[in-house]
Amino acid sequence: MAAPKNRRPGYSRRAQYGNFFSYIAALVGLGLGVLLLLVSTGNSGAFSGLRGAASDAGAPAGTVAASGRTASQGLWATIAGYFTHGSRVARLEQEVAEARVKLAEQSALKEENARLKALVGLTEGETKPVAITRLVGSTSSSSRRFAMIGVGSNQGVQTGMAVRSPLGLVGRVIEVGRTSSRVLLITDSASSIPVRRADDGIQAYANGQGDGILRIKLAVTGINPLKPGDAIVTTGSGGIYRPGQAVAVVVSLTPDGALARPLSNPAMTEFVAVDPLFEAPEELPVPAPEGQ
């Protein structure tokens, strides 16, 4: 296409100045952007109010669309199901048989657990979620992994609350608007969760990589005891996530730990629950300085 006419506007002083100042404005915009970046990287919560208001405005459309998302995935699963029907039925029947046995074992364990807890005098109620909502959207083009949920401070959501799906941990709330909030997914590269192996409690950290895989780093390195298929759950230390919540399954091993796949794939999750703030065991009171 031919060059636009507005670069050399002719003899009109007004047009010349207008042109000149638009370039000045562009450079000012660039400088302003750098300034904003300096402020926001120094203090990540700096513009959270603005973002909260913006996501409140965008959330209703997302909520409508979210129901379509799960429906369309159901459609694909239905079509795929025709091709793998026979083998899946056989496999599922076997799994059901195994699961029945396990269920019986579990109920025995539960009974024993309740008995032991009563013995110790420990009463632990089931945690009731603050809200149950849909995942409305995610920052799918940024390398940071945030999602939006359709509840906010009006429903009692606070910063720091854990978000989980029936399958496992999804993330935690980092910014709250009135009717929507922003969730840091566990796969974000800034997310680090203290975890343990479900069977024996080997301590590790689950760090997000930003690509949907968690990197499990053992707290004590040396011999790597992990195996593919190990279940990873939270330890609850650090006081953000409740202990014993399912996080991921080990897929492959690395020299200092493993790569693990999160159990709750956010794309397949329809509803998520926001848990109340987890109260970590109180720290020892710091003795007040005497004298003065």
Place this chain on the structure above:
Amino acid sequence: MAPPLPSLLREIGKRQINRAPSPILAMSVPWLLVMLGSLHPTWPVIASAPVMPPIGFLLLVAWQQLRPGLFPVWAGLPLGLFDDLYSGQPFGSAVVLWSAAMLGLDFIEHRFPWRGFLLNWLEASGFIAAYLFLSLQIANLGGGATPLVTVVPQVVLAVLAYPIAAWIVGGADRFRLIKIREI
């Protein structure tokens, strides 16, 4: 390259004599389309890895190549601010990168005025790749630690999606210039 219009819209623009494009439509459609593209984090795609092309940026580049000079050179500031509200990047990231991209596109436009679509695509690919890699660096400055390899699939997808963005912009350009105002 622009798609054919639906028959209803064609009827609207049929009477050409003593009709002119509506200035409101002609001015607002480009801005609204880019802002709509920036809203894509509220679309029903929940991704556990960065896969979606940066749609707002693609549309901005496509507008700039189809109609150079339609957006003022400083358009990166307001449009980038809007994009930052939704993108999840550190605030100000799109303001910087979109302003720089507008200046870069403007420079290339005046240095190499005659280009075909393939050359446009090549130019846009360079801008898209640079934009995504710099966005990653900025996100890492703001607290992330994502390796560079993570965005490579996204770069490929975004480069492949660019002709679609250009097609959409072509359609929107025909739409905004429909002669509906009576003189």
